Amino acid sequence: MTFAPLLGSGMYQLASQWRAEKAQMDLATNTVGSPAANLFLNLDQERRLTAELQANPRESSREQLAKQRAVTDQTVSAFRPLAALDTSGGQEGLTDAIARTERSLGLLDQQRRAVDAGRSSQQKAFDYYSGVLESDLGVLTALSHTEHAEVNSQAQTLIDLFWVIDMIGREDAVLARGWETGHLTREEYGLVADAAGTKKHLLRSRVIPGLIGNESQYETLMTSKAWETMTALEGRLLTSGSSADSDQVTLRDAAPAWRSSVETVNAQLLQLLSLRLENVSKIGYSHAQQLFVIFISVTAVSLLAFALVIVTSWRLTAILRRRIRHLRMDAQQLQERLPDVVARLERGEDVDVDAEVHVVEPTPDELGELGQALNLASRSAVSTAVRQAEQHRGFQRMLQRIARRTQILIGLQLKKLDELERKHEDPEVLEGLFDLDHLTARLRRYEENLVILGGGQPQRRWRKPVRLLDVLRAGQGEVQDYRRISIDVEGDPWVTERAVGPLVHVLAELMENATTFSKPQTPVEVRAAAVSRGVAVEIEDRGLGMEPEQYAAANTLMKSPPQLDVMTHADDVRLGLYVVARLSASLGLQVEMRSSAFGGTRVIVLLPEPLIVDRPRVEVPSAPDATGPQPHPQETPGEDAQLPTRSRGRAMAYVTAPAVSPDRDDAPPSSDPRPLPQRVRQASLVTELKVPANRGEQTWPVRDQPSRSGATIGAFQRQSRRRRTGDDAFQLRPDGSPEPGTPSTEDR
Known part of the structure; x- marks a missing residue:
């Protein structure tokens, strides 16, 4: 099975490379290359004729330009459909180069009308045509970048030939202005000098050394008579330009000699260009065909090998199928048994590892080793599950044990706080004890959280319904x-x-x-x-x-x-x-x-x-019980009665002490004869939530629903201060409001 992906990958790569090279060669020679080359050559001619017309608007120049424009329009029409061509499988950057050239050609008609109307200067027309030619050369350059290295090398020389033709065309277009006037500006002289130097460098260092095979006949191109005539004219121009001190460079009347030599050199360059294009196409298609042959050969051999592998595999599979089926059945049983074991462990059941693991009989071969590995894997899986379950249960038991011990300490702390609350009467001490009682109740709840998270249940229980x-x-x-x-x-x-x-x-x-x-x-x-x-x-x-x-x-x-x-x-x-x-x-x-x-x-x-x-029915006791709720007395105890004793389970804020007689010496001046309120622990709890009180303690009647609130505690403190200081009158601030600590009407 490993052979099939490797075979498919190799065949796919060969096929992809063959399709890519063939598609690139088709684009370079026919689909895109031919329209781009024709467009380049015709735009070069139109650039020169446009320069001649702007230099001397003769009727003959106008007719020649019109004919050339018609030929150029045909090449433009052949190039425009390339903008919609899908070149995703072609050379990189080809789509962008075609788009740039298409945008430049969109201004061709506008430029022509400006030239005909005399609104375009000679330099502006020259720059426009040179820009379009450079964009077209970008298309040809992108076509030269193929998947084959040899094709890339040979195509680079082809691109250099196009640049040589462009440099000669630039010289020709600029000199076409000066033949009529007999001089060139310094800017025009610079354009001619740069083009001449670039042309000579490309031919001498890149084109001539790269000629191969039947192209060697053009090695004497730079020694031909036409080339020498052209270079001699360029030399005289460069010499006169370097020696001239004015802004203009004088031209001799050598237009016929220049025209003749340029046409001869261009013809030779076009022949070399056509020969190089033919050689590049031959190399590219030959390599693509070679890839196709390799692809067919590899595919045939691979299919035969694949068929042999299939037959061999089928025979081996037929021999080993029965034994593998038994192993698969054992593995399936293990797969079905393991979840059941884990579920039983989660429910807390005990699992015997030896009873749950089914041993596969080993054999002295590779499948026997596989059976032994299956035995080890099943035993290891069950043992690990049992061990983890035991560890988890052990941790839960330890957590519950720690929490239960802490709860015992919390219970002892609550009992101690209860004793201190019954012992002390100081409001500030009681307030602190109540806060500690509240914090301890919260701590008890947090310990119950640990018990619950450890798998237990809270131990607080009630025997009767509660509101x-x-x-x-x-x-x-x-x-x-x-x-x-x-x-x-x-x-x-x-x-x-x-x-x-x-x-x-x-x-x-x-x-x-x-x-x-x-x-x-x-x-x-x-x-x-x-x-x-x-x-x-x-x-x-x-x-x-x-x-x-x-x-x-x-x-x-x-x-x-x-x-x-x-x-x-x-x-x-x-x-x-x-x-x-x-x-x-x-x-x-x-x-x-x-x-x-x-x-x-x-x-x-x-x-x-x-x-x-439903609300449980309350049975009224026949006799007063020291621990049960009693009805509130309708009258206040007598003057000589004592304050009630604190008792568990009764809210002393609702139990009144004896009224103080107005004629007593220690009686403060007050119109309210009520005594100090007293407090009792657990008075705000319902009966079912209380801890039973000691039978020996004295109890006092309270209202049905006592509550210990902040207002009651505040009243208790204010009444205490009033009894200690003997001042029962309101103490007013300068603004008429009562002074803090002075009892108000609501507290009485």
Whole structure:
């Protein structure tokens, strides 16, 4: 099979080279070369006759020019179709050269009319015809660049002959002006001198040394009588021009001798040009024909060899087909078995490597070695998969073990903070303890993230349903910037006990993302309402949002969370989204992210109907319980009553201390007899979310829905200062507003 591409490549290269050389030779000799050469020769004649007419507008000169123009028009008509010719397979630069010549020929009629009307100067007409001839020489030069090096070398001499003819034509056209006036300007003298020197250099150093074969008869071209006459006239002109001091160079009356010698030399040059063109064509076509013969020969031999290879291969294939078929069946079985092994490993099942690997019986030849290699490959693949699965499970177990130990420490820290909160009454100390309590709750959530990413589940469990509002508040309490979050719940939906812990975790992660990726001053709105398929919770921020591609990627992650290896995603900032996706998949939540109308992100969490329950019926106890909620008393305790004792699970901000009698000496002047508010840990939590209080502690009746807010803490601090300082009156600023720290009407 390797022989076929090599054979095809070699045959293609030979065929391409043969077609390229043949096409280039056709363009150089017939299609483009002949019209371009005829155009060059006729434009050279028209340039000289135009110069003679401008020098002496005789009737004979006009008739000769008219005849020459008619012949030139025929060559122009033959050249113009070349502009539309497809020369993509021809010489490089040929298309551009033809286009330049075509543009120059477009001004030919305009130039002729200007000459006939006397509007064109002699120098302008000379420059125009010389420019067209140079463009045409560009076409001929491009044609000389072929794929064959020998053709290129011989064609270069041909181009030099065209330049020699052009130089003689330039001399002839410039001298045609001076024969009538008997002198030339210095500029015209310079043109003649340059053309004569270029012509002599080309013939002596490039044309004559390059003559071959039957062209050697023209080696005496520069020693012929006509050439000597022409060069003698040029010599006298150059001598008189170099010795003259004026702006004009005098010409002797040698026009007939010049005309005769130039025509003779041009005739000899045209003969040499035709002979060289014939020789170049013969060399080019001969080489192309040789390539064609080689191509046919190589093709025939290659086809025979290819047929022999096919027959030999068929016989070998028939012998080895049966054994290869058995090996293929074994490989297919391995291909089907490996994905099943990997899937079982992902499900946590144990896999026996020896039982899963099917051993191929070895034989003492190359196919036997292939069977042994297949045995090694299958065993290596299964062993590697088992080892990686065991390493992954081991890392997950280690991660969960570390996270569980950290959670134990966090639990001990929460217990210690609870003891300190019950022990201290100083508002500043309590404020610091509350902040530590809040940070510890967040740290507990982060440790649960590690457990979830390690394949485990959060250990927080509830035995009773919980109101959705309390679940949202619990999630809000685990967010650093919780004050920016506003919660609005329509109705009174309740969440089943098995979904409380994971749902709090999911909502906390989403709320923290909303506060983290939005400005500190902007609010985060959380809304919940019943829909046709359950309850929808919307979390909307006013941050920068994400690109549509990022929204699509996040929603895809929510729908199908991958099997995450945290070792490979250590630098991924979306670990929180992985946790949300894992928990949502286990609960059956539908999480979708969209662009918000405020420019931020809007997250919709749909709780399905199985996670929503009716409000449980509350049984009223027959006797007051020290740990249960009590109705708020309608009247204030008596004057001699003591302040209530702090108790777990009761919001002391809603429990009033005894009123101070107005006639007491230490009573501050105030119209508000209410006592200082007191605070109790876990008062803002619903009953199902509280840690049970000690039975031995004294409890006080509270309102149905206590809450610990910033306003209550502020009121507590202001009341404390007022009782310590004994100043109950408003302290006003000069502008009439209350002084900071002075209790307001709302705080009373």
